[in-house]
Amino acid sequence: MKVIRTRDYDDMSRKTANIISAQVILKPDCTLGLATGTTPIGAYEQLIKWYEKGDVTFAEVSTYNLDEYRGLTGKNPQSYRYFMNHTFFDHIDIKPENTHVPEGANLDAEIACREYDELVRKAGHLDLQLLGLGRNGHIGFNEPGESFSKGCQCVDLTQSTIEANARLFDNADEVPRQAYTMGVQTIMRAKMIVMAVSGEDKAQAVHDMIHGPVTPHCTASILQLHTNCVVVADEAALSLC
Numbered sequence: 001m002k003v004i005r006t007r008d009y010d011d012m013s014r015k016t017a018n019i020i021s022a023q024v025i026l027k028p029d030c031t032l033g034l035a036t037g038t039t040p041i042g043a044y045e046q047l048i049k050w051y052e053k054g055d056v057t058f059a060e061v062s063t064y065n066l067d068e069y070r071g072l073t074g075k076n077p078q079s080y081r082y083f084m085n086h087t088f089f090d091h092i093d094i095k096p097e098n099t100h101v102p103e104g105a106n107l108d109a110e111i112a113c114r115e116y117d118e119l120v121r122k123a124g125h126l127d128l129q130l131l132g133l134g135r136n137g138h139i140g141f142n143e144p145g146e147s148f149s150k151g152c153q154c155v156d157l158t159q160s161t162i163e164a165n166a167r168l169f170d171n172a173d174e175v176p177r178q179a180y181t182m183g184v185q186t187i188m189r190a191k192m193i194v195m196a197v198s199g200e201d202k203a204q205a206v207h208d209m210i211h212g213p214v215t216p217h218c219t220a221s222i223l224q225l226h227t228n229c230v231v232v233a234d235e236a237a238l239s240l241c
């Protein structure tokens with residue numbers, strides 16, 4: 001696990017964007033696993049700027065997002081599909097049909113997860129998987145538990161995640177209680193993993209991810225076992241390391 005220490009959020013965002021853009025330049029038809037949350041917004045903004053300048057094109061790129069709230073359609077502004085379209089996809093030249101997010105509108109969890117796994121499996125090993133970090137150490141929506149998940153699954157969100165994500169809703173009652181998430185084994189199959197993390201509220205999770213035992217109680221700790229994982233973190237996030 002390589003750790004890149006950055007000054008602050010902006011520095012972290014530019015370095016993360018640099019790594020993603022290098023991947024796209026080296027392999028224009030690459031497959032990217034993408035993340036939502038507030039952390040990657042700065043990196044997406046930077047990539048849009050480089051696209052507008054003509055430095056990078058996403059015309060042949062395919063993307064696979066990590067997760068989606070169960071029960072929200074892509075038209076719902078709180079859905080991750082909506083977030084991805086409005087924050088990133090609508091501003092670059094990626095083909096909409098090459099962007100994939102678990103189907104939150106499909107309430108049949110078994111079918112929704114099976115179909116998403118099938119899509120990702122067909123893509124082969126993703127070239128680069130971007131991750132954010134939950135305050136409790138989750139990746140995607142793989143909450144702390146007794147074992148690491150394999151394929152896509154429907155999860156009950158923990159109270160801490162509901163509270164953390166409530167800031168993006170009018171109130172905590174509106175946060176969906178379940179989500180579909182790419183499994184940990186699928187994430188670990190990516191050829192390269194880039195974990196972007198910022199802020200003091202993530203410091204304990206960052207410490208446990210990098211220095212703690214590899215345990216499903218801190219899902220991100222499994223990244224210690226990946227052979228090509230880079231953590232791009234700012235000073236605040238690394239303050240306990």
Ligand code: GLP
Pocket residue numbers: 035036037038039040066067131132133134135139140141161165
């Ligand atoms: C959310 C998402 C994750 C995200 C994490 C951190 O619950 N499911 O994919 O990485 O929490 O979010 P943020 O970047 O907003 O702190």
